[in-house]
Amino acid sequence: MPDERQPMLEGGNNTMYTQAQGYPPQQQGGYPPPQQQGYPPPQQPGYQQPQQQPGYPPAQGYPPPQQGASGYPPPQGSYQGAPAGAGVQETDTPSYKGEIPDDDVEVNPDNPSSAAPTATAPPLEKMDQVAGYNQMDAPLPPPPPPSYDEATQPTQRAGIQQTPTLTDDEAREALVSFVAENCCYGKKAAKNLHINDLKHTAAFHYTLETFTEKRTTKWVHEPFSGQPIDGPHNGPAPLPWNIAVNIPSMFQNSIAKVEVPHTASVKPCHDCHSIGFRRCHICYGRGRTRCHTCHGHGRRHVSHYDHHEKRHISRWERCSFCHGMGRRRCYTCHGHGQITCCTCSGRGSLKCFIQLTVNWTNHLNDNIVERTALPDELIRNVTGQVAFKEENARVWPINHFPDQAINQASKDLVQQHSGAFQLERILQQRHQVRIIPVAESICQWKDKNFSFFVYGFERKVHAPDYPQQCCCGCTIL
Ligand SMILES: [Zn+2]
Ligand SMILES: [Zn+2]
Ligand SMILES: [Zn+2]
Known part of the structure; x- marks a missing residue:
């Protein structure tokens, strides 16, 4: 491959390009940029020299070796692939000192090796051994629960509340207003229908909730910028289930992440070998x-029609984008050949510690007992009367409800929950039975018989067989 400092001229008349040797061309205004003042920048603001930290244990390899005289680019907090001109100083003298491949680099979005680097995790074998933390990235078996017998068996249970009912007039009113809300339903039928029979029944909705906690630990890392280090010098790490974490809200799903005390340490960044920078993935350090415009040739073939000579005249012209050099300053690293390490945000070191993740989950199962033709699932989302409610560390199945199907559902679900969450700690349980009024109305309108249902305290109507459904051909439910 040609030397990158030489424009790749090919064919044509070379005499036009002798000035290319004099790069950078002096006549170009503003290029190269004026000498940068006050460069390299002073020590990063806010960066505490770790030696000054009380109790700071010098981890192996730390602090990182002083960065070279070039020291550029200054760490930006986090690497964002900063566009040119976003406060980053440009240069024509790459500060990258490592290996640079002989092959020219194609800037090509399809080339995987030119993809922007992403932060990576340090290898696990570099992490400290912490007693009680051998198992990572999997739920930790909770301590054994108190045996089921020890859980409070209710000696006195709340009685069952009365079943609410709906009157004939309420059922008719509900149907009339239901028809009024549906433009396509004829109102005549609702007003004039004859209710032959109104059957009052009740649906039962049993709900069991088991609120659990799950704990998982894993090694995590973040750029080290002088933040406090709570390491083993402060004592042994508490065991995962002994760490006190406040429950944000009972019977609601939530997650908390906390740093396990006394597990933190500072380690050299594995990604950049503590330098804080890495070779630019676009220019490979060059x-x-x-140059995109001249494809690296340094010049372009241009033609125009000459009116005097009455013919097209073509000639080579120096590429104005790269000033005949065939190459341009890399827009990713601004000419430095290296970019800020995204794993350590240019800090050179990482704070590593064990993170405890606590997952609170509310496991909810329910059962609906409904004995009319009304679809059962309609019961779930309407209001009714809470006939029975109980909350405890562990609940006992309901055995005193008048409807045996509910007692059986309670027995089954309590049994199911007691063995379902082996890797979670059960914090609290609650169950309840709601009674939802259902009125089934057998009606006659003209010579047609049909039935409809009114259910819930909202008096919702389910009338799939309503006789005057469609006046305009549209489809209803
Ligand atoms: Zn670059
Ligand atoms: Zn060019
Ligand atoms: Zn790094």
Whole structure:
């Protein structure tokens, strides 16, 4: 491959390009940029020299070796692939000192090796051994629960509330207003229908909730910028289930992440070998990339029609984008050949610690007992009367409800929940039975018989067989 400092001239008349050797061309205004003042920048603001930290244990390899005289680019907090001109100083002298491949680099979004680097985790074998933390990234078996017998068996249970009912007039009113809400339903039928029979029944809705906690630990890391380090010098780490974490809200799903005390340490960044920078993935350290405009040739073939000579005249012209060099400053690293390490945000070191993740989950199962033709699932989302409610560390199945199907559902679900969450700690349980009024109305309108249902305290109507359904051909439910 040609030397990158030489424009790749090919064919044609070379005499036009002798000035290319004099790069950078002096006549170009504003390029190269004026000498940068006050560079390299002073020590990063806010960066505490770790030696000054009380109790700071010098981890192996730390602090990182002083960065070279170039020291550029200054760590930006986090690497965002900063666009040119976003406060980053440009240069024509790459500061990257590592290996640079002989091959020219194609700036090509399809080339996987030119993809922007992402932060990576340090290898696990580099992490400290912490007693009680051998199992990572999987739910930790909770301590054994108190045996089921020890859980409070209710000696006195709340009685069952009365079943609410709906009157004939309420059922008719509900149907009339239901028809009024549906433009396509004829109102005549609702007003004039004859209710032959109104059967009052009740649906029962049993709900069991088991609120659990799950704990998982894993090693995590973040750029080290002088934040406090609570390491083993402060004592042994508490065991995962002994760490006090406040429950944000009972019977609601939530997650908390906390740092396990006394597990933190500072380690050199594995990604950049503590330098804080890494070779630019676009220019591979050169600081310059092939010019898109002239494809690296340094000149372009241009033609125009000459009116005097009455013919097209073509000639080679120096590429004005790269000033005949065939290459331009890399827009990713601004000419430095290296970019801020995204794993350590340019800090060179990482704070590593064990993170405890606590997952609170509310496991909810229910059972609906409904004995009319009304679809059962309609019961779930309407209001009714709470006939029975109980909350405890562990609940006992309901055995005194008048409807045996509910007692059986309670027995089954309590049994199911007691063995279903082996890797979670049961914090609290509650169950309840709601009674939802259902009125089934057998009606006659003209010579047609049909039935409809009114259910819930909202008096919702389910009338799939309503006789005057469609006046305009549209489809209803
Ligand atoms: Zn670059
Ligand atoms: Zn060019
Ligand atoms: Zn790094």
